[in-house]
Structures are given as structure tokens and as C-alpha cells.
Amino acid sequence: xxxxxxxxxxxxxxxxxxxxxxxxxxxxxxxxxxxxxxxxxxxxxxxxxxxxxxxxxxxxxxxxxxxxxxxxxxxxxxxxxxxxxxxxxxxxxxxxxxxxxxxxxxxxxxxxxxxxxxxxxxxxxxxxxxxxxxxxxxxxxxxxxxxxxxxxxxxxxxxxxxxxxxxxxxxxxxxxxxxxxxxxxxxxxxxxxxxxxxxxxxxxxxxxxxxxxxxxxxxxxxxxxxxxxxxxxxxxxxxxxxxxxxxxxxxxxxxxxxxxxxxxxxxxxxxxxxxxxxxxxxxxxxxxxxxxxxxxxx
Numbered sequence: 001x002x003x004x005x006x007x008x009x010x011x012x013x014x015x016x017x018x019x020x021x022x023x024x025x026x027x028x029x030x031x032x033x034x035x036x037x038x039x040x041x042x043x044x045x046x047x048x049x050x051x052x053x054x055x056x057x058x059x060x061x062x063x064x065x066x067x068x069x070x071x072x073x074x075x076x077x078x079x080x081x082x083x084x085x086x087x088x089x090x091x092x093x094x095x096x097x098x099x100x101x102x103x104x105x106x107x108x109x110x111x112x113x114x115x116x117x118x119x120x121x122x123x124x125x126x127x128x129x130x131x132x133x134x135x136x137x138x139x140x141x142x143x144x145x146x147x148x149x150x151x152x153x154x155x156x157x158x159x160x161x162x163x164x165x166x167x168x169x170x171x172x173x174x175x176x177x178x179x180x181x182x183x184x185x186x187x188x189x190x191x192x193x194x195x196x197x198x199x200x201x202x203x204x205x206x207x208x209x210x211x212x213x214x215x216x217x218x219x220x221x222x223x224x225x226x227x228x229x230x231x232x233x234x235x236x237x238x239x240x241x242x243x244x245x246x247x248x249x250x251x252x253x254x255x256x257x258x259x260x261x262x263x264x265x266x267x268x269x270x271x272x273x274x275x276x277x278x279x280x281x282x283x284x285x286x287x288x289x290x291x292x293x294x295x296x297x298x
Contacts, residue, residue, distance in 0.1 A: 002129035003179070029051070068091065093120070138161055147169075155178065159220075179207040193220045211289055213240055238282075239275050
């Protein structure tokens, strides 16, 4: 099994005729993902690599039922696109667009919660269930994805899209496969955090452990630590915390919009202390992820 998506998940792409979306549409098709339709207002009747294009989501799903949508439209149009997808019963919405206004993201997340949908992103590269499906841009070209990812029992959650693939590649090179790998997005507000996703992995019989990639800034890691401790979560979690130098540079921005350290709030030191107090394993070096998995995952 996997979480959120599998080989049967049917996908639509909103903004499919844009340059970026056209490129990753081909990558998804090459990987075997079931892309059934695309949406660009005013371009209904077009095709992108054989995928039919419609003016609205409603028109698309009337002819091609789907469960998931990838949104690749300008930032100011994301809110409308997400609401349209969720209104038309998309259960998974992956937003790859960057610089979406925070107010819009808050409204999207609230609407999704009301309708029972899951939002990944914004500023996400997407998700992969190796050898089953890929939704979004994570991993790049299909040939590269097939080399970096292999099917197995380790979940991955990363605030960095690129590091999602780096972790998967590290595991694959050491003959350790993955169940589902998720780039949650690097913005200050995202639809799904570690706290939202770890419980899903904990219920997945395929997943035996989860690796999370963390950065300075925000409190998502601290909240996860508290949840794990309070709920006595048994699923092994291995954390790698990047950017420890940022603790010595108050106010520095580390890579993503969410990664701003203010005093001790969001510091890597604070995150690591919280992780250790809750029983979450901390890899001091990137390569140590493998050692921890081999010692603690059956």
C-alpha cells in the first residue's frame, strides 16, 4: 500500500498548457501516472501529449473522472483553481506554484478541511509512490525517478523538494525502498505538515519507518514531537535537521520562505532537543540515516 495515491489514482492538471506543466505532464505520463485530463480556460479542445484539455474542472471530470489534481497556475489564480478542484471532489490537491498569498493558502486549507480533501503545498514538487504513481514534478524526468526511487517500506516527508529525491536516492543506493515520498513545500503555510502526514504513515501497513528532512524556522517539527510523545507513536521516525549554522545567525533566511529563525523559535537546536525528548531519532550526518534505519527498523 501507499498513502494518498497509488497506481489507480487518476490525475488532472490545472494549467496544463503552461510551459512548466507541459513539461511535467510528459514526465508523469512517461512514469506511468494516470493523467486523464488537463484544464486551461479558453483552451478547451487542445491536447497535451494526448491528454485532452478542458476549460473547467467540471467539464473535465464529467468525461474523465479523477481523484487528484496538480495545480500549476500563476500565484493569484491558485485560490480559484484549488476551490474549483475541491468543489469538484478532488480528494488530493498538489500545488506546485510558489509565492501564493498566505491569506489564500489559509482559505484553501480551511475549505479542503471542510470538504475532506488533502492539500500538498504550495511550493511543493509533489509526491511519489515508487513504481506506482508520481504526482507533480518531484524527481524530474521519469528515467531519473526510476533510478532514484525504488519500492519499499520507508516513508519520506521533506520541506525541500530536492531533498526528497536526495533522501530517496540515498536509501535506494543502500537497497532500501520507499513507500510514499512527499515534498510538503517550503512556504510558511502549507496544506499538510509532518503532523498531518505521520499519522497516515502510521496506519499504512507497508510503511515501517519515516525519514523527515527539516530546516530552521517554523514550529512544525516541535508540534510533531509533542504529538509523538503524547500519543506514544510507535512508528520509527528519523529526522535530519539541516542548516544548523542558522542558529548563530538570527533572522537569516535559509532556502525557503518558512525558514526564518527568530531567537530560539524555530532554531535547529530547539528542534533537535524536542525530537530527542520524544524518541524521534536524529541523524547527525546525512549518511547516518542509513545506520539508524538498519538498527531500528525490522
